[in-house]
Amino acid sequence: MARKVIDEPSEDVVANAKRDRAAKRNPFSRIALFIRQVFAELKKVVTPTRRELISFTAVVLVFVVIMMAIVAGLDWISGLIVVYLFGQPGV
Template sequence: MADEVVDEPGEELVATAKKKRAEKKTWFGRIILFFQQVVAELKKVVTPTRKELFNFTAVVLIFVIIMMAIVWVLDQLFGWVVVVIFGNPTF
């Protein structure tokens, strides 16, 4: 990933936004300011490398498989408990 992670907006971006907000008080000006800020934030997005993408995907898939196994085991356990408590249903 990137060496430098910026979570907060830069001081110059905030200052520019405040200045533009003071200048543009019409609804149209506020819409333009909003889109300018959206573009500025999108420029900060860092796309993962191919290796990072495969690692992230593998972690998610492994996590999902583990959670599915846990849910299946609990489902089997609770089903067995229900059969023990209430007996075998006859239809």
């Protein structure tokens, strides 16, 4: 499978990672670095619009209803098979 250019990290990211790894840090600076990285990642988050949110919610609800119907159908079929194999309970 061909790799995309997006999948490859840029040189400055690799250089920063190597420099950070090489530097021995005390626990407090490592925690501060982690928090800075968390905030940097949170700035990249894109909030969906109202229309997208409603659309995503509808897709999830439809999927859940379909899965419930499949599980209920399999449960009903397996119940019929059990009654056929072992007979009516209490008879």
